[in-house]
Amino acid sequence: MILQALAFYVFAAITVASAAMVVTSRNPVYSVLFLILAFFNAAALFLLIGAEFIAMILVIVYVGAVAVLFLFVVMMLDINLTELREGFLEYFPVGALIGAVLFAELLLGVGIIGSGSTTVAALNAHGPHVAAIDNTRAIGRVLYTQYFYLFQVAGLVLLVAMIGAIVLTLRSRPGVRRQRAGEQINRTKEQAISVVKVPTRGGV
């Protein structure tokens, strides 16, 4: 168990440190890289509490797809770093205040939940027993039954996101030559080749 505690503190410390670096580092590319590190360590923390499915999905979705695109965009942006830093001190007190308030509220929540009041029991009563079945199965069981409705609506949200992305960015420019695989394949020898009898010294 000492090993587990040690692992927890290492991962947690790296998560917090890299989260801090996300907001303080001077270069946005570094920020994204630290964000990735933070995701990674958060996934490791999930593994430690036995939520292997969420850990893997976190890596696949956030690290493997979202952050790549993020990095992709940030690398291509031409950001003036000094300009970006200018407002920092000005807004820092406000940000710190909000952060402190949120943190205090979180502590409040943890304090109540951790004190062994009825809420913990109430929460555990709903979920399946973690030990009894592996958690991919556990998530699958509620996701497609009890939370079927939410799952479907989430699908609709994604549909809107897709339509929105297309409608706001896709432009059909005139005069663009597109590849039409069907036409290419259907082309026959007769259409493609014409046999010309070239007269000597005449050229084509």
Place this chain on the structure above:
Amino acid sequence: MFADIHTFFTTNWLGIAILILLQCLAVTVPLLLAVAYMTYADRKIWASIQLRRGPNVVGPFGLLQPMADGLKLVLKETIIPSSANGILFVIAPMIAFMTALVAWAVVPFDNGWVIADINVGILYLFAISSLGVYGIIIAGWASNSKYAFLGALRSAAQMVSYEVSIGFVLVTVLLCVGSLNLSKVVLAQSGWFWNWFWLPLLPMFVIFFISALAETNRTPFDLPMSEAELVAGFHTEYSAMTFGLFFLGEYANMILLSALGAVLFLGGWHSPIPYAPFTLVPGVIWFALKIAFLLFIFSWTKGTLPRYRYDQLMRLGWKVFLPVSLAWVVLTAAVLQFGGWLPKP
């Protein structure tokens, strides 16, 4: 005495650590050897396709050529361009190489021969293989060179695109298996070779293989390093062992995806005919043979096909593979549900 050793390695934390280390070595060392000889095999196969001899000077039949190449890379000077971002420039090849190695932790070589027999093996592999792109994109950015950056951008877009269809391929397989554990995937394919998933899921196998080509940046999808346009793409600025790590990582990744293909579609360690004398051959040999077969197709493709254009690549990924694999997921699920073939939980 023997019992003492057994308890030391199973209960003492030092023993466990040593055991894990040994297991890792037992996977890594043969893997690196396989990478070395994969380069040799590659060159021999292309040579045969092009009616040449290929490497034949160093050692008998040129068999020591990979060693000589490796030695050359190790002994050369590592040059870090003065305008490059030093730390990231060095980290990038390490990421590329490490991700190719750590993925092997969950690959089952034979029944029970696996370092970490975890419940979400498929997801682990998928997660790790999606990390490989970071090595490339960081390399491209840190090099501070146009060619490298363009190569990195191409690579990032390409790998993200083809991961989508690989994801759906994995979903069809795990629908048929009912588990995300790779050993269970193999066990679900026992019996004759037509019981392996390559036949019932043939379109998915084809899509998987082509996507694997794109994931590993191999011809005909080697746009990130297409020498005619981008010098050498994302590793233009790399030299010596930093380049060597990319090279090793690329081949290790190829072998990994071949292994994944063997596990998912070619029955892993199973022999093609479930009777002696075939079953007497150790499973790990069958597994290696299947990997070698897929790797041969990798080389064969590289020797014969021209490179895709970038828009063709994207069209294939998003407009052909994505709809087809999505439709196949639905079809598979429907057939399993209504045919009563759903795997028992």
Place this chain on the structure above:
Amino acid sequence: MIVGLENWALARPELFLAAATALLLIYGVVRGEIATAFVSVATAVALLVTAALLFLPYREGTAFASLFIADRLTATMKALVLVGSAVAILMSRAYFEQAKAWRFEYPLVVALATLGMMLMISANDLMALYVGLELQSLALYVIAAFQRDSVRSTEAGVKYFVLGSVASGMLLFGSSLIYGFCGGTAFVQISGALADGRSAEIGVIIGLVFVVAGLAFKVSAVPFHMWTPDVYEGAPTPVTALFAVAPKIAAMSLLVSVLMGPFKPLFAQWQQIIVVASVFSMALGAFAALRQQNIKRLMAYSSIGNVGYVLLGVASGTEKGIQAVVFYLAIYMVMTLGVFATILMMKRRNIMVEEVSDLAGLARSQPMMAFGMLIFMFSLAGIPPLAGFWGKLYIFMAAVEAKLFVPAGLGVLASVVASYYYLRIVKVMYFDEPAEAIDRPSFGVNRVVALVAAFLIAIFSLVPQPLSLIAEAAAKGLFQ
């Protein structure tokens, strides 16, 4: 019975709308831009059919593992939202055709937004609330930026998106606190946990504040109104018309069902918040609009003020109050659609104009249009015997009955101030030196909408019973 699908037939209107949208989307994608006119009309028809399905036959209860609820209040609110969206779609053609942004995705995204509104009206769980809200918001961000070649439109979209995301974040943060303290996300679980005497816990109240703040953003109540004027002004006018109507009604209904449902035991706590938000909204709506020159911006402040009145009804927390809310929202919808239909007809030499000064002398060039606008403005100002007067009267009566004397008094004062800028428009139209004449509006949907709206508002005093009966029935649904 499959778990999770119980009573799915209760959601038939939603299922119909989702299916119709999906089919029309496929049709539009296959046919391309030429399908726009058909898709647009078909979507509007689908919305109206959905509204009919709500009552034919009418059913109530909970569905989908109690994540979804249908009762009289939700049915009424959904009907309002559906009609508002359908009319807004029909009104948009001329504008978008002129802006060269007439594309088949527009009505479909509006339909999906409407679906989101229906789902949030029917939410019976914090998670269902959130997904419905996000579906609606995401679709609205898209259509705010729909005129993508216009800088103002894209700016409106981005502003709305950024601020809306912050609001969603607050809502989620509040929800997670509530979940932590109540041990569940279902409304029944929350009210159960709050009823058993642990209601004074500070964490729940903080959570409630965050949830209310998130919802207040969606209804653009002060102090979460900052986005409203910019978005209203920047977004394409038909989109502004939609924004002023459907999402407001939906979010208000959600606010009512959240506050009167799971948080009923915390009435004393949330009443203060709502009263403050209400008073400040009424005041800001009245004073900030005084100096506006742009009609869309003016209507933004007007809508903030109107939200203030509605919130006063919510704050009373009585059946009478909720009844007044439904009543007011219905009248507000008709007035707003009428005003925007008129704004959409304001063209000079075939170019859209939207300044108050452009209306100068309208009474002489287009007397019909000016008269319609006069009716809407009088009604918005609350001048009897037009419909707007009755709406405000009901709200103030409910507030007084709930002993909210000071807020009600302030509300009356605010509506006196507000009537100044409504009447200023009338003055500009009737008494100012004529500007260059506005084009004669062509016969179209907008003209019909404006005429019908003006007619309904004008005759409302003669036949007020149907609406008050509907409002009464709807409010009963909540208090059964």
